[in-house]
Amino acid sequence: MHASEPTSTTWRLIGAALLSIMLTAPAAAQEPSGEPPRDDQPIVLDVPYVPTPHEAVYRMLELVQVQPDDYVIDLGSGDGRIVIAAARDWGVKRALGIDIDPVRIAEANAAAQEAGVADRVAFERGDLFEKDFSDVDVLTMYLLPSINLDLRPIILEKLRPGTRVASHAFDMGDWRPDEWILVQGRYVYKWVVPARIEGRWEVTRADGRKFTVDIRQTYQRIEGMALIEGRARPLVFADIRGPTLRFSLANEHYTGLVDGERITALPGNKVVTAWHAKRI
């Protein structure tokens, strides 16, 4: 259920328009300060405050399929609307908003009280680049293209494979989104953090056969070559989605769960069920 992919012209027009809205907002965008905020220092915003329209908030949370057990964090949470909607409309038990501006934090706390979700949500004042959000299940953001790009390595390295990320308006460069939708003229993007699987693996099957696989990875796109009894054979339909790896080899299908240096077989229809792999 993708909207058709934005053309580069459409993207440039939408991006330019949104950037101009953001950049003409009261606070001017700044380069990241790298300093934690102190009450006696003037606030330096990396991104001006522009709220996400409520319809886009709803569709954003729908796109990432928020579940009650998900821990949701909105980076640069503004008046708290994404965090509050996650608790109020999606039954999330725990959600956090991080914002550098104490005025926004006060607004968000008041809105959470009014929405009756203050016991399930929290708002912390702080710089999003200083906070550890590695335990999140769903990360949301409406920031700026350059900030998204600065966050990209943190998201890919620190967040668990399978973590869902949604961004209003801005993408993450050549990390293509897994899905996107158009809401009232605005794009909302979704990514699933892929397991890091690049490298050489030794696969052992229950029937005793062993072979090695070399995998090359660009974000969620992978390709691989297996070496079976001295013969190179390409992986077919190779795919990594969160921690789940799938590939076909010599007309057999493999599905596995990647956990760091090991892969364990996942059950499935017509798949090789007894195998495991380790990184070598």
Ligand SMILES: C[S@@+](CC[C@H](N)C(=O)[O-])C[C@H]1O[C@@H](n2cnc3c(N)ncnc32)[C@H](O)[C@@H]1O
């Ligand atoms: C475009 S608004 C998005 C607000 C909200 N997430 C939404 O979608 O409605 C960006 C927010 O990021 C906050 N912000 C800017 N720089 C920040 C930083 N370095 N750390 C944390 N929050 C920041 C601003 O105060 C503002 O509330």
